[in-house]
Amino acid sequence: MDASKSYQFLAKKPYQPPSWASHLTHIPSHVYSLGHLPTPIHKWNLPNLPKDTEVWLKRDDLSGMQLSGNKVRKLEFLLADAVAQGADCIVTIGGIQSNHCRATAVAAKYLNLDSYLILRTSKALVDKDPGLTGNLLVERLVGAHIDLVSKEEYAKVGSVVLTNILKEKLLREGRKPYVIPVGGSNSLGTWGYIEAIREIEQQVQHATFAQRFDDIVVACGSGGTVAGLSIGSWLSSLKAKVNAFCVCDDPEYFYEYAQVLLDGLNAKIRSSDIVSIQSAKGLGYAMNTSEELKFVKEIAETTGVILDPVYSGKAAYGMMKDMGENPKKWEGRKILFIHTGGLLGLFDKSDDVQASLVGGSRWRKMDINHSVPRKDGTGKMF
Numbered sequence: 001m002d003a004s005k006s007y008q009f010l011a012k013k014p015y016q017p018p019s020w021a022s023h024l025t026h027i028p029s030h031v032y033s034l035g036h037l038p039t040p041i042h043k044w045n046l047p048n049l050p051k052d053t054e055v056w057l058k059r060d061d062l063s064g065m066q067l068s069g070n071k072v073r074k075l076e077f078l079l080a081d082a083v084a085q086g087a088d089c090i091v092t093i094g095g096i097q098s099n100h101c102r103a104t105a106v107a108a109k110y111l112n113l114d115s116y117l118i119l120r121t122s123k124a125l126v127d128k129d130p131g132l133t134g135n136l137l138v139e140r141l142v143g144a145h146i147d148l149v150s151k152e153e154y155a156k157v158g159s160v161v162l163t164n165i166l167k168e169k170l171l172r173e174g175r176k177p178y179v180i181p182v183g184g185s186n187s188l189g190t191w192g193y194i195e196a197i198r199e200i201e202q203q204v205q206h207a208t209f210a211q212r213f214d215d216i217v218v219a220c221g222s223g224g225t226v227a228g229l230s231i232g233s234w235l236s237s238l239k240a241k242v243n244a245f246c247v248c249d250d251p252e253y254f255y256e257y258a259q260v261l262l263d264g265l266n267a268k269i270r271s272s273d274i275v276s277i278q279s280a281k282g283l284g285y286a287m288n289t290s291e292e293l294k295f296v297k298e299i300a301e302t303t304g305v306i307l308d309p310v311y312s313g314k315a316a317y318g319m320m321k322d323m324g325e326n327p328k329k330w331e332g333r334k335i336l337f338i339h340t341g342g343l344l345g346l347f348d349k350s351d352d353v354q355a356s357l358v359g360g361s362r363w364r365k366m367d368i369n370h371s372v373p374r375k376d377g378t379g380k381m382f
Contacts (some may be wrong), residue, residue, distance in 0.1 A: 006031045010078055010110060017191075018198045020235045025266040026187050026220040027160035030080040031195075034107050035063040035072040038199045041207070044337065046320070047302055050327040054334045056211065057305065058200065059247040061312075061341035066138060069341020070225050073192030074184035079107055081188060087178035089114040091166050093159045096121040096148075097288060097310070098181045099342045100222075102135035105144040115144045116170065116177070118162050134347035153333030182301040183256075184221025187264030194227025200336070201236050211334060214241045218338040219315035220277060221285075223254050226341065230275035241335065245280035245318035247311055280318030286310045288349070292317050309349055 015025070015031040018363050031049055044057040063072045074366045082090060086135040090108045092100040096119045117139060121130065149162060149346045163179045165371065169176040184192070195204040204211060216233060230242040282289055288309050296313045300306050307313035316337065323330045 001092060001264070002107045006300045009036075010034070012083070012123040015191075015213060018194070018236065020237075021194055021232070024231075026193075026264060027226070028077045028080065028188060028191050030084060031076050032080045032083075034076045034079070034110065035075075036065065036201060039063055041200070041203055041211075041336070043268050044305065045303055046274045046299070046321070048324070049339060050323055050331045051322070051329050054331040054339050056213070056334070056336050058336055058338045059139045060196075061306075061339045061343060063341065066106040068331075068343060069103065069194070070338070071100045071184055072107065073196055073222055075103060075107045075192075076191035076195075077188050078180050078184055079111055079113075082113065082178035082180075082283060083111060083120070085178060086176055087113065089116060089178070090179040091116045091163050091170070091177045092184075093118040093120075093163050093182055095119065096125075096134075097135050097286065097345045097348045099308075099311075099345065100133060102138050102344065104180060105139045105142050107231070109142045114175075115142075116147070116166055117138075117144050118147045118149060118159075118166060120151055120154045121148050123152055126150045126153075137347075138344065149245075153256075154182075167339065170251075176202035181222075183224055183225075185222040185224030185261065187261050188232075189224045190228040190261050190265065191227050194232040195228075195249045197229060197232025197238060204238070213238065213336040214333040215243055215246070215335045216240045216338065217243045217315065217319050217335055219280070219311040219340055220246040220254055221248060221311055223257040223261060225338075226275055226277070227258040227271070230258070231262060231265065231267050231269065231336070234269065234274045243319070244275055245282050245315040246277055246313045249281070249300055251277040253281055278313040278318060278322065282314065286345075288313075289302075290358075293349070295320070305339070306343060306346070307339070308345045310345050311342050312337075312339050 011033050012030055014106050015028045039059045041056055041058050046055050053358040061068050061069050063069060090104055090113050092101055092104045101117045105117060130148060132140060159182050166197045167177045167179050214230055216223060218229060226244045231376060233242055235242045254277050255271050262269060262271055282292060293309060295317045296307050296309055307316055342361050
């Protein structure tokens, strides 16, 4: 990516793949510039690392405030396809605090498209107003249409059938819907992180730190980011080992799903040969232990980096736990951790984080001696 990209925001342009990926199939014809790219890379001074281990941070959480995170990279390709097909609205699906759904709603509105979101919530809340917390606030501000389904209905029917039901309804109403799958994770969306590898490759080549990475570490929630990173790193000059920490389902599921995406690109490689996937789901998707929340606070307090509790927080927690249990595996390695964003999800955790995060914060009422005369060169405030 060159520096001029920032001046082409919202522009649609023909897409040329990296030379090392030009043999793949289903190469996108066009791409929209939706993200603020390239995102920076910097040293991450994590405590208690194994001997001679370094961790660097790829700040995809800074890809744009409303679109913050990894989702925008996929949407650059998916929405270009939607516009090319003449769509007037976007249908997608996810959890009640889905970062992907929020990013989709914002990006769609940038391009004058309506968004229809199917959001998974608890059975007790499916008939109630979902509120204005976190991602929901942004979605509703930009006018997204929201359909709620219970977790039980979602599990029974499945995301593909649910989005198709809504698509057919919109078609009957005379609309032209374009369906984006969970997390934007299909073979087309995978190009978002193939392109991200080209971006990293260029940053490594031109950066003053002249860094080569042995490993890439990232959270895995729907599979597209992992598929793109792994095939991109394998084909490019990076050749870094991709380590994914899944925050839902199990590693076996994501090996299989990544394989589907790779096969869709005719990559001719087994997913298990180019990515290592470990479980970091803990209590379950979007559910946190007190230890995980405490870890998020400690990382913020020691490094200034805010991790979200659903994705990057769990991935970093899983990485640090593995380093503690298997230090020899990580000793002397140079690691690039992809911060995939999701900050807005923290706002839905206020009750959970009250004790774990806020309770230990240092605060007090300022002690002011009112007998001290005012000495201030700025003039009166009132």
